[in-house]
Amino acid sequence: MTRLAPLALAAGLTLALPAQAFDVTQMNDDERAAFRAEVRSYLMENPEVILEAVNALEERNQQAQAQADVDLVKDNADAIFNDGFSWVGGNPDGDITVVEFLDYRCGYCRKAFEEVNELIADDGNIRFVVKEFPILGQASLDSSRFAVATKMVAGDEAYEMMHDALMGYNGATDEAALSRIAEGLGLDAEAIVAKLDDPAVADEIAETRRLANILKVSGTPTFVFQDQMVRGYVPLNAMEQIVEDQRGG
Template structure:
């Protein structure tokens, strides 16, 4: 047996409620109806909906819009409550234009296919706009290789600074093989970085603390997947195409 989606069922319930409320109180009271009258009333509603099915879709559209607005308000409150950890945590890499008028925060995982897909589009957004500040949150949630890659990237930031981090971050975002310690060592050496120092830093408490703080922040923001973005006070959950990001930027600037 097939059941209607929850959104449709909710919309139907809203339609039923609206129909009852629209009628004069003295003319309509389900509790005062006989079983035959209730059956007749339900039959009338069913007939009307079958003859006018577009009403259901209109109700669904209104419901979805309201739910989206409620979600946006809730997300905005979450962003405001966690603004310090999001925009000025003292440990995340900052790129783009550090003085930009809009800040974009990205929670990413190096093993995430959609993160890899979003990578060149985020780069294009930064290059073509020129006035966006990017903050990268290492958020490894896809297994041991994800954690290893993030430990390597954070350790590189701690040992080699912003430039070294940018190099390995970009390389990891386009990396297609298994992420192993020997592969990471070769990657560091290829950029002329101190692979031994980075390897020693990878297991440090400082690196562990960054990952734990990012995970705790993600939990507070109800982030369960990557990529996830925060643009000013908006949460963008999931992959967002370049043109959509550009439109959001334009809307924010007004």
């Protein structure tokens, strides 16, 4: 039977029952039993209809979520793209901005790390913004605090080096261990450690948490490609397609 069958069934039932009784709440017991029997019989003969309905509902929900995300990005564009403190890499004058909420201890963030770098390097016209969003425990928070302090003390280039190092680091995250990483990068570890207790470090991370809460970001990585939010890991070819679609849109 075609997808129009449910309509035909409903029409048939409408003719078979008194007009005022097709409202299920107005049916008597016999009419309600007959209606249920007809519906059950149809579904048993055409079980694929259930799957079609589930798929249609899922698609509708996805479309609604996508539109809700577009609205969230539009309403919070300044905080997402130009908060005044998040590190900006790639091409600062790029025609597309990609934002990533990440956690240094997130396996999928690490999986995406090289692919994001490849996307930015190959494209050459992407502005890339990193949002420090430590959500996986103390080691994540320690790492983000150290990265933010590095940027405040030594600038964007130092932050980029520290960021890259932390994305591949699995060891302890106490001050001594992170200081050794800084020293290995030629940075002033003592100055960075001294900066860790500056309220500005905690404020920056807290501000990103507040933004994430508004955007309903609860996991990492989460990306924003211009006006499209993507929750979860995205392989390189998919990111390339999203960027192409954004430029074409």
